[in-house]
Amino acid sequence: MKWFIKRTGQALFTLWAVATLSFGLIRLMPGGAADMMATQIQQNSPGTNIPREQLREQIAAQLQVDPDAPIHEAYYQYMSSLAQGDFGYSIRYDEQVNTLIADVLPWTLFLMALATLGMFALALSLGAIMAYKEGSYFDLANTGVGIFLSSVPYYVAAVVFIALLGYRTPLFPTGERYPSGVDPGLSFEFIFGALHHAMLPALSFIITGYGLLALTMRGNSIQTLGEDYVRVAQLRGLSDRRIALRYVGRNAVLPLYTSLLISIGFMFGGSIILEILFNYRGIGFIMEQGIIYRDMPLMMGTFLVITFGVVIAIWIGDATYGKLDPRIKSGDEGEAY
Numbered sequence: 250m251k252w253f254i255k256r257t258g259q260a261l262f263t264l265w266a267v268a269t270l271s272f273g274l275i276r277l278m279p280g281g282a283a284d285m286m287a288t289q290i291q292q293n294s295p296g297t298n299i300p301r302e303q304l305r306e307q308i309a310a311q312l313q314v315d316p317d318a319p320i321h322e323a324y325y326q327y328m329s330s331l332a333q334g335d336f337g338y339s340i341r342y343d344e345q346v347n348t349l350i351a352d353v354l355p356w357t358l359f360l361m362a363l364a365t366l367g368m369f370a371l372a373l374s375l376g377a378i379m380a381y382k383e384g385s386y387f388d389l390a391n392t393g394v395g396i397f398l399s400s401v402p403y404y405v406a407a408v409v410f411i412a413l414l415g416y417r418t419p420l421f422p423t424g425e426r427y428p429s430g431v432d433p434g435l436s437f438e439f440i441f442g443a444l445h446h447a448m449l450p451a452l453s454f455i456i457t458g459y460g461l462l463a464l465t466m467r468g469n470s471i472q473t474l475g476e477d478y479v480r481v482a483q484l485r486g487l488s489d490r491r492i493a494l495r496y497v498g499r500n501a502v503l504p505l506y507t508s509l510l511i512s513i514g515f516m517f518g519g520s521i522i523l524e525i526l527f528n529y530r531g532i533g534f535i536m537e538q539g540i541i542y543r544d545m546p547l548m549m550g551t552f553l554v555i556t557f558g559v560v561i562a563i564w565i566g567d568a569t570y571g572k573l574d575p576r577i578k579s580g581d582e583g584e585a586y
Contacts, residue, residue, distance in 0.1 A: 253568060260564040267556045271549045272327045310338060336553070337546030341538050346550035349535055354554065356426055357524070357531035360447050361516045364454035369509065372459040373502060376466025377493065380501075383471060392467075395460030404522045407453040411526065414449060421449045424528035450523045454516055462508055469501035476500075510566035514559040 299307075318326065330337070336346035375395075379388045415423035427433065428442040473479060474497060482492050521533030528534070532551050539547030 256564060256567050260560055263560050264557060267560075268328060268331055268553065269324075271553055272324055274549070331553070336550030339539070339544055339547045341542040341544040341547055342535075346546050349547070350532060350550060350554055353531050353535055356529070357517075357520050357533065359443070360450055360520065360523075360529065360531060361513065363444070363447055364451040364458075364516060365509065365512060367451060367455045368458045368462065368512070369505070371455065372462035373466050373498075373505070375459070376463040377470050377498060377501070379463065379467040380470030380474065380497075381493075383467075388467075392464065395463050397460075398457055399460035401457050403453045403457045403519055404526065406457050407450065407523055407526050410449045410452060422446050423449065426530055446529070450527050450529055453523060454519070458512060458515075462505060462512075465505060465508065466501060469504055470497055473497045473501045506570055507566060510563050513562045517555050517559055 334347055336350070338344070339346050339349055342349055375391060379391055382388050410421075411423050414420050422428075422445060425446060426443060427439060427446055431438050431442050433439055479492060479496050482496050520531055521536055523529065524531045524534040525537050532554060535547060536551035536555075538544070539551060
């Protein structure tokens with residue numbers, strides 16, 4: 250219990266530190282976020298002289314921070330708004346930031362889930378086969394390919410896929426989240442179209458991420474194959490399939506649980522570049538729009554959601570890993586990982 254409270258406290262402290270950092274960026278950035286937004290509001294209303302008080306109210310409503318308030322009052326206003334899930338008002342899209350995020354976040358999560366499932370399914374199956382065929386040509390060839398692909402940045406793979414599979418051999422679409430003219434719903438056309446449009450971004454993660462996971466699975470499987478309980482199972486005459494699934498696979502895959510969480514954080518951050526390359530309207534795409542149009546509420550809102558998601562994912566893994574693997578100690582006896 251002490252260990253759980255400690256980890257929860259660390260996660261909450263990280264969330265608070267990130268929120269405080271975002272507040273500091275708003276208050277201390279060169280030129281001032283309030284002055285920048287005042288200029289944008291004036292530019293969006295040509296020929297209109299907006300009174301200073303009205304301008305201050307608009308900025309306070311959009312930033313959730315009164316630009317003229319003392320810093321401690323502004324900090325309290327900002328943190329109170331975040332606690333209520335209010336990230337302010339987007340200048341670029343002319344609507345609430347939390348509404349925008351609620352619309353696009355499921356698409357980013359869908360893309361991440363597709364990439365994660367594909368990457369781990371390929372890595373686990375390939376790593377297990379490599380372990381059973383240790384030292385063979387199949388093992389050596391896949392080891393080399395896995396190491397090479399792991400050194401390729403995912404965005405380079407994305408550009409190659411766009412050029413080869415999007416334009417030269419147009420097998421997959423290179424933009425949007427689903428086909429135009431198809432209404433969102435549970436129809437086959439929409440589901441297939443969404444999967445088809447997400448395939449290239451997901452493949453960019455899968456191809457560049459499976460290699461190290463497969464090698465890790467291979468190493469874990471080889472180590473597990475040498476355990477006494479596996480030898481006993483073989484002497485008992487159990488089938489290879491049962492030994493592979495019940496004795497080797499289950500124990501070899503557990504250490505990859507932490508890699509799963511790290512990959513979630515990596516893909517959350519990497520989604521920004523991929524969504525820009527594929528014109529895929531997710532949270533990374535609207536974050537880029539916020540940067541281009543200097544939309545501070547949108548930038549800060551998406552930044553906080555991405556960071557919060559990574560911290561919460563790691564906290565969940567840290568809290569549950571000891572339950573999944575009883576061999577792992579916690580508290581004063583050891584660490585989850």
